[in-house]
Amino acid sequence: MAEKASLQTERELVALRRSLDLDLSTLTRNAKADLDPRRWIKRSPVAAAGTIGSVGALILGTLARRGRPKKQRRGENAPAVRDRLTDVALTAAGGVVTTIAARAARRFAARLFGDEGRP
Numbered sequence: 001m002a003e004k005a006s007l008q009t010e011r012e013l014v015a016l017r018r019s020l021d022l023d024l025s026t027l028t029r030n031a032k033a034d035l036d037p038r039r040w041i042k043r044s045p046v047a048a049a050g051t052i053g054s055v056g057a058l059i060l061g062t063l064a065r066r067g068r069p070k071k072q073r074r075g076e077n078a079p080a081v082r083d084r085l086t087d088v089a090l091t092a093a094g095g096v097v098t099t100i101a102a103r104a105a106r107r108f109a110a111r112l113f114g115d116e117g118r119p
Helices: 005-034 037-043 045-067 081-113
Strands: none
């Protein structure tokens, strides 16, 4: 007598479930082994160093951003003394650079056009 189709299907399903359980346990075991940081660093040290560097840069950027004062709005108080001193120093440096550039331009024009009499 031949066995019923439903019994054969049931046996095939049981075998398939066993196969799936075995595959899932193998996949889980391999994933846990791959996620072990020591093994990952040994396998690809350059990638590990790059990852650590990127995370460090993100942390430093976040800390630097938190330490920076927020932008002022129109109705708020005057800037701090430190900011005013920085502005004065930059303005003075810009004036010096402009003066030096103007002198150099005059000397260049004098040489170019042969006006040696003009300073």
